Amino acid sequence: MQHTRALATFSRAWQLLRAFRFEQSRPDIFYGALARDTASLIDALCRDTGLSLSGAKVLDVGGGPGYFASEFENRGALYFGVEPDAGEIAAAGITLSNSVRGDGTALPFADGTFEVVYSSNVAEHIDKPWAMADEMLRVTRPGGIAVISYTAWLGPFGGHETGLWQHYIGGEFARQRYEKVHGHPPKNVWGESLFAVSVREGLDYARDKELLAAFPRYHPAWAWAIVRMPVLREILTSNLVLVLRKKPA
Incomplete structure (x- = not known):
């Protein structure tokens, strides 16, 4: 993973952490930075696995309002997005010709359609993340890759906007405390749109x-x-990336 390792620097991590504070107030700043980082990561993974992002058909599962599309298209990829929430698709006012409404656990595509299928920070928001992973592999062509990146529940950002420590007491406690402090429910509601997914489950x-x-x-x-250290990996891993190759039939 030479190219991917070269991308993984402290300065890159710091820049993303600084952008995170705008997730609620200025989503264009946060998701713009995340989109650039995601495209760079997938590009590096492609080079490390003998693929080329240029000319590849790429499926973004849970792509939201379209911040990611231009970053992939700038790298020569043919980008497709799937998002179950029509409101999310339209949230940023970005028009995408290749974005469809669909369920990540029942993707509306034929087997082996895409060279690259990825999901960024989605698995922790659905109650059947590994059914989604199965679907991602199904629509990946043999020899292609599926990349699943998700927030680990026991990591520092497992509770998302509900706090850095509150989720360690419990998801319901974190939700209730957020409502008490802010006077409204969090964007990510425990048990509805936020779930506990561990590093161990992914491995x-x-x-x-x-x-x-x-x-x-x-x-x-x-x-x-x-990632190879049980217990510690759950607390110290904020986001786990799994890179899977689709085996030939």
Whole structure:
């Protein structure tokens, strides 16, 4: 993973952390930065796995309002997005010709349609994340890659906007405290649009798959070894990336 490791620097992690504070107030800043980082990450993973992003058909599962499209198109990819929430698709006022409304656990595409299928920060927002992962692999062509990146529940950002420590007491406690402090429910509601997904679950899912890499997305490359450390990996991994190759039929 030479190119992917070269991307994983402390300065890159710091820039993304600084952009995170705008997630609620200026989503264009936060999601713009995340889109650039995601496209760069997928580009690096493609080069490391013998693929080319240029000319590739790429599916973004849970792509939201379209911040990611231009970043992939600038790299020569043919971008497609799937989003279950029509409100999310229209939220940023971005018009996409290749965006469809659909369920990540029942993707509206034929087997083996895409060279690259990825999902960024979606698995923790649905109650059946591994059914979505199965669907992602189904629509990936043999030899292509599926990339699943998600926020680990016991990591520092597991509670999302509800706080850095409140979710350690419990998701329901974090939600209630947020409502009490802010006077309205959080965007991500525990048990409805936010769920506990562990690092271990992702590694267990990938055990019988062709796993090319598993690493903490926002950490410098020298810290990637924490994924191999039970217990510590749950607390220190803010976001886990699983890179899976679709096996030939």
